[in-house]
Amino acid sequence: MDDSAAKANLHNYLRHERQAVLAKLDGLSEYDVRRPMTTTGTNLLGLVKHLATWEARYLGEVFGRPFTEPLSRWDVEEERLADMWASEHEARDDVVDRYRRVWAHSDATIDALALGDTGRVEWWGADEVPLFNVLVHVLAETSRHAGHADILREEIDGAVGTDAEAMATDGHDATFWTERRAEIEAAARSAGRSRNLSGNH
Numbered sequence: 001m002d003d004s005a006a007k008a009n010l011h012n013y014l015r016h017e018r019q020a021v022l023a024k025l026d027g028l029s030e031y032d033v034r035r036p037m038t039t040t041g042t043n044l045l046g047l048v049k050h051l052a053t054w055e056a057r058y059l060g061e062v063f064g065r066p067f068t069e070p071l072s073r074w075d076v077e078e079e080r081l082a083d084m085w086a087s088e089h090e091a092r093d094d095v096v097d098r099y100r101r102v103w104a105h106s107d108a109t110i111d112a113l114a115l116g117d118t119g120r121v122e123w124w125g126a127d128e129v130p131l132f133n134v135l136v137h138v139l140a141e142t143s144r145h146a147g148h149a150d151i152l153r154e155e156i157d158g159a160v161g162t163d164a165e166a167m168a169t170d171g172h173d174a175t176f177w178t179e180r181r182a183e184i185e186a187a188a189r190s191a192g193r194s195r196n197l198s199g200n201h
Contacts, residue, residue, distance in 0.1 A: 003114060003115045003116070006115060006132075007110065007114075007115050007131075007132075007135070010135050010136065010139055011107075011110055011135070013139055013143075014135070014138065014139045014142060015103075017139065017142040017143050017146045018051075018099075018103060018142060020146045020149070021047060021048060021051060021142065021145060021146050021149050022048065022096060022099070023161075024044055024149040024150070024152070024159075025045065025048070025092070027159075028044070028153075028156065028157070030092060032044075032156050032157075033045040033092060034046070034085070034086055035156070036085075037152045037155055037156070041084065041085060042084070042148060042152065043085060043152070044149055044152050044153065045085070045086045045092060045095055046083075046084045046085040046086060047084075047145045047148060047149055047152075048095055048096060049083050049084070049085070049086055049090075049098075049099075050083045050084050050145070051099065051141070051142055051145055052095070052098050052099040052102045053071055053072060053083040054138075054141065055102050055103075055106050055138055056071055056102045056105065056106070057071060057074065058121070058134050058137065058138050059105070059106035059109045059110065059134065059135075059138060060102075060105055060106065060109065062119035062120060062121050062129070062134060063109055063113060063117070063119035063131070063134075064119065065105070065112075067105050068105075069098065069101070074123050075123070106138075110131070110135065113131045114131065115130060115131050115132040115135070116131070116132065117130065117131050118130050118131070119131070119134065121134065158174070158177070
């Protein structure tokens with residue numbers, strides 16, 4: 001595979017994962033998109049805000065193409081943590097639209113550079129990092145948070161899937177999933193008992 005094909009492949013996967021993240025907000029209330037679902041406060045709209053901030057850094061300022069809008073500082077704790085949630089004064093549409101503007105900026109960077117072109121990732125302490133490494137990192141980060149969004153959305157209303165059309169319960173009704181969960185729970189408990197018994201011998 002030549003460099004242009006490799007870049008196009010990575011870029012297409014990134015586009016898919018971006019859309020998958022935004023799809024998780026579809027049909028939810030203002031409360032549910034902001035609702036903290038973990039001990040550390042992870043929430044759907046915060047994931048979007050976080051991804052926008054870091055993609056703007058990696059595919060913008062790293063290559064001397066800074067995003068035109070201000071970004072929170074990565075080296076100031078309070079500002080760094082602020083990109084993980086949206087206050088009541090931040091409109092949902094504004095957060096989503098900003099992410100889409102970041103996409104356009106990042107896409108222009110990807111289109112303009114070759115995979116071997118280098119930039120400086122200050123927070124890695126690295127002098128020269130090729131676009132290939134940065135693009136793989138952004139794809140991995142976006143995929144990781146898309147997985148987080150999958151779990152958060154399923155916890156909120158049971159919706160699953162990678163896009164708006166597919167976000168149903170995979171063709172099964174609530175009874176099916178209740179029974180499946182009970183089956184998995186029973187297997188986990190049985191395995192736990194077996195390991196405990198064998199450990200006592």
